[in-house]
Amino acid sequence: MRYVAAYCLAALGGATPSAKDIEKILSSVGVDCDAALAGKVISELEGKDLQEVIAEGMTKVGSMPVGGGGGGAAAAPAADAPAAAEEKKEEEPEEESDDDMGFGLFD
Template sequence: MRYVAAYLLAALGGNASPSASDIKKILDSVGIEADDAYLNKVIKELSGKDIEEVIAEGQSKLASVPTGGVAAAGGGGGAAADKGEVAAEKEEAKVEEEEESDDDMGFGLFD
């Protein structure tokens, strides 16, 4: 993922076709040593493609991924039980969200 992120940063910075050295420079700036095998694969897969089209295609694929929501059928509890479960999940998520102290949770973009 870090290689794709660095490639996108270079592309968003105006470099329509980032090279391996461009990506290495970005990764080096945050203290990451690039692995040439991964780097070359990312460049091979993305070279010559419009980044905005690749992102749009990826978003459409993500839209079809199930997110683990409450099932509409089964369970025997009916809609009232489902609403109660959803409310409980929202309350739990709200409590967890309030407990977080770091916005980045100790992780950087390139970790």
């Protein structure tokens, strides 16, 4: 994932990223770069429009199971997101307790 993220950052510059660009980005944050993995990312994305690849991937994310309780239900469609946000707004926030057992984290 870090190689794809570095590729996307390099692509923001406007030019087609190279393995050296990926290596430079990763090394700037103290991460070692495997030239073979960087080369694989470059070869897989070569000749493709990054925006189209991202858009295609986003359509697949919606059908991906998210795990958790309830028998492995899939993610809710994006159209239901505003309704869920409204439900959360309607709930009253819980009272915060100052009962910290006599000490605080930053005391």
